[in-house]
Amino acid sequence: MPKTKQPIRTIEWTGRTLRLLDQTLLPGRTSYVSIRTEEELWDAIKRLVVRGAPAIGVAAAWGVYLGTRRRKPKSIGDLKRVACDVADYLATSRPTAVNLFWALEECRHAADSLPANATVGTGLRRLLETAEHIQRDDEKRCAAIARHGAPLLKGASGVLTHCNAGALATAGVGTAVGVILHAARTGDFTVYVDETRPLLQGARLTAWEMNAAGVDYRLIADSMAASAMQRGLVQAVVTGADRIAANGDSANKIGTMPLAICARHFGVPFYIAAPISTIDYSLRSGAEIPIEERSDDEITSFGGTATAPKGTRAFNPAFDVVPARLISAIVTEKGVIRAPFRKNLAGIRPRPKREER
């Protein structure tokens, strides 16, 4: 039974600034940064101070409010233009997690739909409320995903996860980690945590969350996952996602696809847990998902120390795409979605905001 704990406050609006738990310093230091400008937020997203698809989206919504407020628009028309400019700028911070673009679109819509005779004060309040709503809403979505997904882990003695899809990656209990922690209330299993090369989100962040929750977990190097499955230690794999195409192909942290392949080989169910804001209905398949390439030094050095000869070039895609046919189910806040994914994901598609008007 997990021990009770203080909720992890990943993103907090203080009333004046946005307070982010600096995830680059965990688990060594629990330290917060105060964000006052859209430039500071852009940098925090880029450097993974705040990371994880839903958390990036929530933070970006606050960024639109902060950036618009700071630029002191003179009229409502001006406010609409400024909000769109700030949203466009924040959209350049990271390319793969669609929750970023989804949240920015919510903010653009909130600004755009203000009546022409609204005051600047009303406009700013609308942007503030939009950010608050996106944050609260993500918390609720996470709770629902945890409830829907937990029964899938019934009877398991081992569950494996990759990267960090927990409270640190969302505004709530997390997606994959939320499912695992909910199931751990009644289940008795060990969580195998992939360390997640090259930036160790599994070792630094998921292990930190598991430790705080008091669940039984073992940290493994990514290359040990196949062996754990071969030995029969794992009855389910659950990960989050950064972008899910309309056919169910799912992009997640690099190293997720090999897990899905191994899971299929060893007959272990592979689950994705993600809110509907992670589904990009505009993409027919995962081949269209933009994959972030990060800098060489994430591979050629570790903690500032070179681990490869000077001048070594690296290949460093931050995400890979799991083909839908390897996914047993996608757990969303609307329930557990199974194949055929194109049809069943279409069934939970929210009505696009622009068409409502």
Ligand code: MRU
């Ligand atoms: O590069 P990161 O750390 O932002 O990558 C995060 C992941 O891949 C997570 O698994 C994903 O965003 C799901 S978070 C609920």
